[in-house]
Amino acid sequence: MSRANLYPAIEPNRTGMLDLGGGHTMYWEESGKRDGVPMVFLHGGPGAGSSAAHRRYFDPKHYRIVVFDQRGAGRSRPAFALENNTTPHLIEDMDLLRRHLGIDRWFLFGGSWGSSLALAYGQAYPDRCRGFVLRGIFLCRQAEIDWFLHGMARIFPEAHRQFIEFLPPAERDDPMTHYHRRLTDPDPDIHLAAARNWSAYEGACSTLLPSPATVSAFQRDSMALGLARIEAHYFVNDMFVGDDQLIANMDRIRHLPGQIIQGRYDIVCPCSAADELARAWPNADYTVVPDAGHSAMEPGIRAALLAATDNFRKLT
Numbered sequence: 001m002s003r004a005n006l007y008p009a010i011e012p013n014r015t016g017m018l019d020l021g022g023g024h025t026m027y028w029e030e031s032g033k034r035d036g037v038p039m040v041f042l043h044g045g046p047g048a049g050s051s052a053a054h055r056r057y058f059d060p061k062h063y064r065i066v067v068f069d070q071r072g073a074g075r076s077r078p079a080f081a082l083e084n085n086t087t088p089h090l091i092e093d094m095d096l097l098r099r100h101l102g103i104d105r106w107f108l109f110g111g112s113w114g115s116s117l118a119l120a121y122g123q124a125y126p127d128r129c130r131g132f133v134l135r136g137i138f139l140c141r142q143a144e145i146d147w148f149l150h151g152m153a154r155i156f157p158e159a160h161r162q163f164i165e166f167l168p169p170a171e172r173d174d175p176m177t178h179y180h181r182r183l184t185d186p187d188p189d190i191h192l193a194a195a196r197n198w199s200a201y202e203g204a205c206s207t208l209l210p211s212p213a214t215v216s217a218f219q220r221d222s223m224a225l226g227l228a229r230i231e232a233h234y235f236v237n238d239m240f241v242g243d244d245q246l247i248a249n250m251d252r253i254r255h256l257p258g259q260i261i262q263g264r265y266d267i268v269c270p271c272s273a274a275d276e277l278a279r280a281w282p283n284a285d286y287t288v289v290p291d292a293g294h295s296a297m298e299p300g301i302r303a304a305l306l307a308a309t310d311n312f313r314k315l316t
Contacts (some may be wrong), residue, residue, distance in 0.1 A: 006056035027075035033061035042110030047230025049074025111135035163201035198228035257285030259308035263292030
C-alpha cells in the first residue's frame with residue numbers, strides 16, 4: 001500500500017560538525033535506527049541546505065538516516081563560502097563523512113542537484129553504494145543551465161520577466177554574469193536583493209500549481225543566499241562536472257539498483273534528462289508522476305519517493 005504522508009517527525013540521535021580542512025566544517029546528523037541500514041540524504045541547490053522534513057522520507061525503524069549540509073550550505077561553516085567549493089570537494093566530503101560514521105556501504109537519496117551529486121559520488125565510489133533513489137534528474141549539462149536561465153520563460157514568462165528585469169537593461173542579455181557578480185558582492189544590500197530575486201524565480205517554477213508558500217520559503221534570507229550564491233558559483237563553473245560525464249560513466253553503477261522519480265511537468269529539470277538516465281540504467285525503476293512538477297513535496301512525488309524507500313527495505 002502506498003503512503004500518502006511522510007513518516008512522523010523525529011529528532012536526531014546525534015549531530016556533529018566534521019572538519020573538512022581548508023577552513024570548512026560540515027554539519028551532519030543521524031536519525032532513525034542506530035544500527036539500521038544506512039541511507040544518506042543529499043539536498044539540492046547546490047546550496048539549499050537540509051531541513052528536519054528530510055528525515056521523514058525514510059522508515060525510522062529500518063534506516064539509519066544520515067543528513068548533512070554541503071559546503072557553505074545550511075549549518076555548515078563558513079556560511080555561503082565559495083572557496084574550495086566544487087563537486088570533487090563535495091564527493092570527498094561525503095566519503096569522509098561515511099568513514100567518520102563507520103559506514104561500509106549506504107543508499108543514496110537525492111533530488112535535483114542532489115541527484116547529480118549522488119550519481120557523481122556513486123561513479124567515484126561505486127563499491128560504497130547499495131543503491132539510489134533519485135528525483136528531478138539534473139545531468140549538469142550546459143543546455144540544462146541555459147534552460148534554467150532562459151528556457152523556463154516559455155512556461156513561466158511572468159516569473160522569468162521578474163527575474164530578468166531585476167537587472168538593468170544593459171545586463172539582461174547575460175543574466176548569469178551579472179547575477180553572479182551581484183551575488184558575490186560583499187555588500188548585503190546588493191547580494192541579498194539578487195538572491196531573493198533568483199530564489200523567487202526558482203521557487204515559482206518548482207511546483208505544478210502556484211504555491212506562494214514555496215516562493216516565500218525560497219525567499220528567506222538564509223535560504224535565498226545559500227541557494228542563489230552557491231548555485232550561481234556552480235553554474236559559472238559548469239557544475240565542475242564534464243558535460244556528458246554523468247551519462248558516460250554510468251557503466252560504473254549500472255549494476256546497482258536505482259529508483260528514478262520524475263514529475264511529468266517538472267520545468268526546472270525537464271523530463272528528458274530523467275528519460276535519458278533511465279535508458280542508460282536498465283537496473284533502475286523509472287516512475288513518471290503524471291500530475292507533478294519539480295518539488296519533492298508535491299503529493300505524487302512524495303508518495304513515489306516514500307514507495308521507493310519502502311521498496312528498498314526488501315533489498316536489506
